[in-house]
Amino acid sequence: MPEVVFSVDQGKSMSEQAVPGHNRWHPDVPVATMVRPGSDFRVECREWTDAQIGNNDSANDVRDVDLSRAHMLSGPIGVEGAEPGDLLVVDILDLGPVQAPQEFGDAPGQGWGYTGIFARENGGGFLTDNSLGGTATGEVADRIAREGARTVPARENGGNHDIKNFTRGSRVFYPVHVNDAKLSGGDLHFSQGDGEITFCGAIEMGGFIDFGVDLIKGGMETYAVTTNPIFMPGNVEPRYSEFLTFIGISVDHENDTNEYLNATLAYKRACLNAVEYLKKFGYSGEQAYLLLGSAPIEGRVSGIVDIPNACCSLYLPTAIFDFDVRPSSAGPVSADRGMAAISS
Ligand code: ZN
Numbered sequence: 001m002p003e004v005v006f007s008v009d010q011g012k013s014m015s016e017q018a019v020p021g022h023n024r025w026h027p028d029v030p031v032a033t034m035v036r037p038g039s040d041f042r043v044e045c046r047e048w049t050d051a052q053i054g055n056n057d058s059a060n061d062v063r064d065v066d067l068s069r070a071h072m073l074s075g076p077i078g079v080e081g082a083e084p085g086d087l088l089v090v091d092i093l094d095l096g097p098v099q100a101p102q103e104f105g106d107a108p109g110q111g112w113g114y115t116g117i118f119a120r121e122n123g124g125g126f127l128t129d130n131s132l133g134g135t136a137t138g139e140v141a142d143r144i145a146r147e148g149a150r151t152v153p154a155r156e157n158g159g160n161h162d163i164k165n166f167t168r169g170s171r172v173f174y175p176v177h178v179n180d181a182k183l184s185g186g187d188l189h190f191s192q193g194d195g196e197i198t199f200c201g202a203i204e205m206g207g208f209i210d211f212g213v214d215l216i217k218g219g220m221e222t223y224a225v226t227t228n229p230i231f232m233p234g235n236v237e238p239r240y241s242e243f244l245t246f247i248g249i250s251v252d253h254e255n256d257t258n259e260y261l262n263a264t265l266a267y268k269r270a271c272l273n274a275v276e277y278l279k280k281f282g283y284s285g286e287q288a289y290l291l292l293g294s295a296p297i298e299g300r301v302s303g304i305v306d307i308p309n310a311c312c313s314l315y316l317p318t319a320i321f322d323f324d325v326r327p328s329s330a331g332p333v334s335a336d337r338g339m340a341a342i343s344s
Helices: 138-147 219-223 263-279 285-292
Strands: 004-006 033-035 040-045 074-079 087-097 171-175 183-185 188-191 203-205 207-216 230-232 243-249 298-303 311-317
Touching: 004 033, 004 074, 040 074, 074 207, 087 188, 087 219, 171 219, 183 207, 207 219, 243 263, 263 285, 263 298, 263 311
Parallel strands: 004 040, 033 074
Antiparallel strands: 040 207, 074 183, 087 171, 087 207, 171 230, 188 203, 243 311, 298 311
């Protein structure tokens, strides 16, 4: 096991750790520690809501989650010699849920995980201030709160890449925009698909990442990697050989209107078609939505040139079901599929 350079006590908030987490990207967030190019190290993380979700049968905690203090990352880890214009080479050597002696407990990742659908009404506080800037204090902390960018979305510097194949064995080439590169990590997933459709979009957990880092000096210009990283996927993904694929086009069937080459609408239609199909097998709409939001499905942009309709598809692996999910003349077998936790 590599040296732990950022440790997390799963019994404490990210704001109370020895080095507090940060939920803003800003050049002035102080480095938590420095590492050398060529080194391997471990970073421990808390689950993305900072463990506001409990291991229980009510969804009230998901409904009431405070998103303003969510998404606190572990880091930043400074890389010696990294300068703007370099490429930071990051190997994800391993990752997983919380390890011994903290492997069981109340925080997600301590032997359990969850996924959820968030209420449309919650999210209004999403861009409001509850800024955490690591160890920054005083004027620096104020500047980070004023100018910093939330860590929640994907961004030019990297940010939140919810990509199915962004897993153990991946190698990422990040454009370096600040001295020391300042690598941070968090929001780990036990399982997820491509084409994230719920706000969780995965089975959420706290845990660890083992990183290896190196530098390609001046690599941004050498490889024309200026605004977003490139990466090589790991080879540990589950490999499926058979899929049931749902197709959607950019037509809003509720209002009977075409939205010219709108790939988001086309993908939404593919998802809704899959949800309606799965309901025939006994799932509630919410269950089907949660399943599509956490299983290793593959969402694809299939065609965006044949005007006026974009065409997107959702590949559902048939092997994730313990019954035959394919259409046949015998018809679907509707059974009791249990139920998801709901809010009161
Ligand atoms: Zn997540």
